[in-house]
Amino acid sequence: MADNGPLIRVEELVKSFGSNVVLRGINLSVESGEVVTIIGASGSGKSTLLRCINLLEIPDSGHVWFHGEDLVEPKTNVDALRENIGMVFQQFNLFANMNVLDNCTLAPVLLKKMGKEEAKKVAISHLESVGLSDFIYANVNSLSGGQKQRVAIARALCMNPEIMLFDEPTSALDPEIVGEVLNVMRRLAEEGMTMVVVTHEMAFARDVCDRVVFMDSGVILEQGTPAQLFQNPRETRTREFLSRYLDPED
Amino acid sequence: MAEQHGDQGTRRGKVASFLLDDHRYVFLGTSVLALIGVWMHGKTPSAFSVLGKVPILDTLLFGICCAWLAVSAVALITKLARWNSYQTTWAKRPQVVHASRIGSYVAWAAAILLFIDRAILGFCALVSEATAASSNPQTFLGGAAYMVSQSLPMYAQGITTTISLAVFGTIIAFFFAVVLVFLRIQEPDRSDNDFVRFLKKVGSGFAFLYSTIIRGTPMMVQGLIIYSGGFMIFRNMGYSVSETRQIWSYFVAGLVIVTVNSTAYIMEALRGGIEAVDPGQAEAARSLGLSQWMAMMHVVFPQGVRNAIPALSNEMIMNIKDSSVLSVVGVFDLMFATTTVAGIYYRQMELYVVAALIYLIITFIATRLLNMLSKKLGAQEVSELPANPTE
Numbered sequence: 001m002a003d004n005g006p007l008i009r010v011e012e013l014v015k016s017f018g019s020n021v022v023l024r025g026i027n028l029s030v031e032s033g034e035v036v037t038i039i040g041a042s043g044s045g046k047s048t049l050l051r052c053i054n055l056l057e058i059p060d061s062g063h064v065w066f067h068g069e070d071l072v073e074p075k076t077n078v079d080a081l082r083e084n085i086g087m088v089f090q091q092f093n094l095f096a097n098m099n100v101l102d103n104c105t106l107a108p109v110l111l112k113k114m115g116k117e118e119a120k121k122v123a124i125s126h127l128e129s130v131g132l133s134d135f136i137y138a139n140v141n142s143l144s145g146g147q148k149q150r151v152a153i154a155r156a157l158c159m160n161p162e163i164m165l166f167d168e169p170t171s172a173l174d175p176e177i178v179g180e181v182l183n184v185m186r187r188l189a190e191e192g193m194t195m196v197v198v199t200h201e202m203a204f205a206r207d208v209c210d211r212v213v214f215m216d217s218g219v220i221l222e223q224g225t226p227a228q229l230f231q232n233p234r235e236t237r238t239r240e241f242l243s244r245y246l247d248p249e250d
Numbered sequence: 251m252a253e254q255h256g257d258q259g260t261r262r263g264k265v266a267s268f269l270l271d272d273h274r275y276v277f278l279g280t281s282v283l284a285l286i287g288v289w290m291h292g293k294t295p296s297a298f299s300v301l302g303k304v305p306i307l308d309t310l311l312f313g314i315c316c317a318w319l320a321v322s323a324v325a326l327i328t329k330l331a332r333w334n335s336y337q338t339t340w341a342k343r344p345q346v347v348h349a350s351r352i353g354s355y356v357a358w359a360a361a362i363l364l365f366i367d368r369a370i371l372g373f374c375a376l377v378s379e380a381t382a383a384s385s386n387p388q389t390f391l392g393g394a395a396y397m398v399s400q401s402l403p404m405y406a407q408g409i410t411t412t413i414s415l416a417v418f419g420t421i422i423a424f425f426f427a428v429v430l431v432f433l434r435i436q437e438p439d440r441s442d443n444d445f446v447r448f449l450k451k452v453g454s455g456f457a458f459l460y461s462t463i464i465r466g467t468p469m470m471v472q473g474l475i476i477y478s479g480g481f482m483i484f485r486n487m488g489y490s491v492s493e494t495r496q497i498w499s500y501f502v503a504g505l506v507i508v509t510v511n512s513t514a515y516i517m518e519a520l521r522g523g524i525e526a527v528d529p530g531q532a533e534a535a536r537s538l539g540l541s542q543w544m545a546m547m548h549v550v551f552p553q554g555v556r557n558a559i560p561a562l563s564n565e566m567i568m569n570i571k572d573s574s575v576l577s578v579v580g581v582f583d584l585m586f587a588t589t590t591v592a593g594i595y596y597r598q599m600e601l602y603v604v605a606a607l608i609y610l611i612i613t614f615i616a617t618r619l620l621n622m623l624s625k626k627l628g629a630q631e632v633s634e635l636p637a638n639p640t641e
Binding site: 054055056058074075077078079080081082083085086087089091093094095096097106107110111152155156159 | 541
């Protein structure tokens with residue numbers, strides 16, 4: 001839809017697990033083409049917020065607007081909207097009973113009513129773009145962590161989504177192979193994909209994204225351009241958090 | 251696969267090494283065989299015995315065994331007497347060690363020949379004698395051989411029934427169990443309206459109730475209820491007793507009983523397998539836009555079945571054994587054949603042991619076959635492994 005509003009608008013989102021309130025009224029909008037990074041300490045609610053955006057977690061209250069439809073509303077066809085929201089998980093979650101190609105073609109064939117051959121062509125082009133064209137018939141269990149995550153990205157891209165959510169995509173990887181996944185994400189950002197990334201990779205946040213959101217104990221404490229947030233944070237809590245990540249490098 | 255081959259290789263290597271190399275257990279190991287040879291020589295030769303007709307050879311073999319035992323005894327005494335300096339005695343001289351290895355083969359041959367002559371040919375003689383006998387021999391083995399040989403058709407029918415009940419029962423039950431397990435594990439999705447939610451609850455509740463009742467009652471009781479219940483239903487539908495016996499035959503009833511019983515257990519096995527699948531798999535499928543049902547069919551269920559393969563083959567083995575309780579209904583399985591034959595001859599013990607042996611052989615073979623099958627199914631992933639680079 002070509003309306004001028006933000007692609008995703010999260011409004012007063014509240015989520016708790018039992019008595020533990022994880023999100024305490026989150027407001028966030030993501031414009032089309034924007035790359036937003038969510039940072040914050042473990043347990044601050046970053047991942048939960050991301051999972052609420054495509055309703056893998058069901059919020060207690062609040063709204064998630066996507067294309068003028070509220071995903072939280074029980075009547076909304078969430079499955080149909082999810083086709084446009086790609087998600088990449090920390091643990092890759094590749095389908096263990098399929099090879100790389102079938103991982104990528106399953107959803108397009110089932111949901112986009114694509115022919116097998118066409119879906120295969122699309123999948124191969126995406127697998128090429130993440131540098132895995134030699135592995136299309138490989139079993140997913142035979143891949144390294146970095147390769148798995150790149151397959152997961154290709155799998156999400158095969159649905160041609162309007163927005164990609166990344167839930168700590170490099171946290172389960174060896175430091176040496178984090179780069180190969182970040183490079184793919186960097187190129188995606190350059191191509192204009194709308195992205196929301198939960199990460200601990202501060203260099204990625206600083207160099208690639210348009211806006212950094214800092215979360216602390218269930219609220220968005222501060223947000224702004226990387227330059228603002230990293231060089232001149234307003235809040236003491238932000239400064240504390242960033243010093244732990246940035247000082248050793250500088 | 252490669253690992254297993256390697257494993258087998260080293261195991262075979264160990265056996266070969268024990269048989270071929272010089273080692274410290276040559277005396278002891280061969281002495282056990284030689285003792286068996288001596289024991290066999292003490293038995294009276296049977297009608298089939300070859301050595302019994304050639305007494306010189308018989309005595310020679312016996313002598314070889316005795317000689318081996320004597321040499322071993324001397325070596326043992328030497329070892330006990332010179333415990334600390336045994337390595338320097340005659341028994342450890344390389345020529346002696348090598349000679350003892352070669353001598354051990356001679357002793358083996360003697361002992362094995364004696365064993366074949368007395369035990370194996372003796373058993374054959376006993377069986378052939380018993381089968382040709384005009385009345386039931388009083389000995390245990392003879393009686394068993396006589397009664398089994400007189401009732402071979404019954405045993406054939408019983409074994410066939412037992413195996414086909416287990417095989418067909420398990421396969422049919424698997425399909426019912428798949429349906430039931432889908433009913434059992436379904437959860438209301440957010441988009442479901444109240445009616446769908448209600449249906450799902452009813453389905454899940456039904457599957458739970460079914461599993462609880464079937465797994466909580468003995469198969470024998472279920473068998474009696476289903477058999478007589480089925481009989482009653484057909485009678486009430488207006489069929490005569492003989493017609494009912496034709497439609498609701500013992501075999502059909504037995505198959506229904508095994509299926510009904512097995513469905514509950516297989517359902518639980520499948521449920522365990524499905525619940526063991528990482529929840530991230532379903533999440534990833536849902537995040538792509540797949541519905542709950544699609545995620546189950548294409549992603550979770552195939553992995554769940556693979557997880558359940560060991561439990562499923564176990565269920566097949568259980569069915570081979572458990573179908574024995576169906577003999578109370580009148581299903582002509584192996585147990586029914588056994589009790590029938592036992593009734594004819596008024597001899598129980600021998601035939602029960604024979605039945606146990608036959609069950610053991612069937613389950614042993616079935617276990618092997620199922621292991622091979624499940625390895626094949628489980629190894630499907632591995633065989634796909636070599637990446638198939640397209641140009």
